[in-house]
Amino acid sequence: MMKGWMYILLCSDGSYYTGSTNDLDRRIIQHQIGEGASHTKKRLPVKLVYYEEYHRIDLAFYREKQVQGWNRKKKEALISGMPELLPKLAIAYRDLTKK
Incomplete structure (x- = not known):
């Protein structure tokens, strides 16, 4: 492999x-x-x-x-070593795109 x-x-x-x-x-x-x-x-x-x-x-x-497929904030959380923020950022982004 x-x-x-x-x-x-x-x-x-x-x-x-x-x-x-x-x-x-x-x-x-x-x-x-x-x-x-x-x-x-x-x-x-x-x-x-x-x-x-x-x-x-x-x-x-x-x-x-x-x-x-991620937004900028999610990528920045990953880059910064803060993966615990990812679920919250995904929910916030979903809420923004529904409006």
């Missing part, structure tokens, strides 16, 4: 980019030199602010898709 990583980058414009890879170091370099995703190419430089390691790449990809 191939290892995988889900990662979050902070872009120069303050936006976040969430991705997954089987080689974190190589992928970060690709982003930095403009060979990453189109989102990061236009927002260099980027900084790695969070990552999770998985024993299978498909699990990292699944997690990437999950986190991509």
Whole structure:
């Protein structure tokens, strides 16, 4: 099985980019030199602010898709190491989108 990583980058414009890879170091370099995703190419430089390691790449990809759907506050709670805030932020976000 191939290892995988889900990662979050902070872009120069303050936006976040969430991705997954089987080689974190190589992928970060690709982003930095403009060979990453189109989102990061236009927002260099980027900084790695969070990552999770998985024993299978498909699990990292699944997690990437999950986190991509999150709002900024939830991503920032994850980055800050405060996962206990995630359920509360999800409920607050749901309430906002219903109005």
